[in-house]
Amino acid sequence: MKIRLLTFFANASLSAAAIAFLITPLQLTPQPEGYLFMTLLLAVVSGGIRVSCHLAIKNDPLAERALPASLVAYGLFLLIATRWLDL
DSSP states (O other): OHHHHHHHHHHHHHHHHHHHHHHGGGOSSOOOTTHHHHHHHHHHHHHHHHHHHHHHHTTOTTHHHHHHHHHHHHHHHHHHHHHHTTO
């Protein structure tokens, strides 16, 4: 159950990154510096969570280390994003 929830979260986050990446050229106002990098970083981290969940579903021993590492990477992404947005 926990893995399925994490997979859903990773898919939602990856979809949000893809939508943000595709909408960027359509916006009339210029984006802050580094917006594209942050969007791509979100996609990479979300993809890492998705791959590690897939490994956990298949009972791969690599998932024991990949899943916590990808969750920590997402947490670090959130810290970087809040620092970048000056929250």
